[in-house]
Amino acid sequence: MELNQKIRSFIESQLVVFEDEAKFEDDDNIFEMGFVNSLFAMQLLEYIESEFSVTVDNDDLDIKNFSTVNNISALVNRKVG
């Protein structure tokens, strides 16, 4: 599965709104759209670390790195690369 699609699937599995309300593009800020609950950031971190076998360091913790599908994808590519 393409990286963006993989990340998108995970995000969609965690949304707290109904599918027809949860439309977002790969550049949309998922935190600002209110689609996720307070546990999401941590679940996302754990997903990234376990799914891609990388360690997210303190230096990576800029919320921008996790705010959109494209940004998460870029972070994973940096960590894996």
Place this chain on the structure above:
Amino acid sequence: MSHILDLTQEERQAQIVAGAERFAEEQIGPRAREFDEAGVLADDLIQDMAARGYLTANLPTEYGGLGLDPVYYGLFQQAIGKADCATRTLITVHSALCGESLLRWGNEEQKELWLPRMAKGESLAAFALSEPNVGTDAKSVETCYRKVGDTYVLNGNKKWISFGDKADLFVVIAGNDQGQVSAFLVERDFPGVTTRPLKGMLAGRATHIAMIEFDNVEVPVANLVGKEGGGFKYVVSTALDHGRYSIAWAGVSIAQEAVDHMVSYARQRKQFGKRLAEFQLIKGLIADATTETHAARALCLKAGEMRKNKAQDAVMETTMAKYFASKVAMKVATDCVQVHGGNGCISDYPAERLFREAKMLEIIEGTSQIQQEIISGYALRKYSKACKR
């Protein structure tokens, strides 16, 4: 020494938990009432626990911990919590909330400085999140900070901070005027930090619950935990996730202790010339209490296994375990009081203390109602047939 090295990880951890069970039964349980009535958790007990590595049993051995995995750490907390809720609260706050947050988000310098001290009991840590106006809506903290040169200056008040009146290290959550929420390590002896114990508590009377005031407290930049702006999303989320896991086991421990007392009393107490345990309605209470306690423990063990394996839904399973086990603790403790009758309403028997302590579990680390919100959100997505293509 060599025989210890020969043990498998499982055997080593099982031995630690078995030792903790003995210690709790012999050294903690008999003092639980004394702690509750005096409103003090004894220093000699804290130091004794530190010497055994119990204060940070969950942390890696390189930092002075015992290296228990989530399952054994849960069983360890069950042992301590069964003996005394206040002592278990110390474990929750010190090792689960603060220890795990520092381990995950602290930098190497912070970890090397504080974690060994916390393990040895040289420093006790408390997690300062709740405020007079901020409970469940934790990201709206009013305690504020601003950066001035090489320091952050903190102002504000925290409330309901367990061990706030005893700890000498606080993980403090505060926000700035940019809407960022950050976490800081604040030492008790920083100028401008004052604490005031909260009296008249329903429960947690020996947990040194306090108000903490920060009046222009200057905190070195080096004491920022994680990145600026990551205080809520990462540090608080991590802390509360570990806190919920700890409270889930606290629920099992109170429920099991209540079952033990309920059964013991029902076997010994006679009315109408018969033991209470011979009456079918009492048997019904015992059967339900036992079944529900076993179910709560099974859910906690499942959550523990998932945490150990870093399973994707471990956070949700933990949330469910916390919600369910705290509810079971309340119900079983209530029935324990009921079986004791009048004797359940006086501190001569442990039933009333268990009843009071159980209620707290439905409030702390996220109320039962906020857990229901989160669990229902998960269920509405996961179990919808329309979503399962």
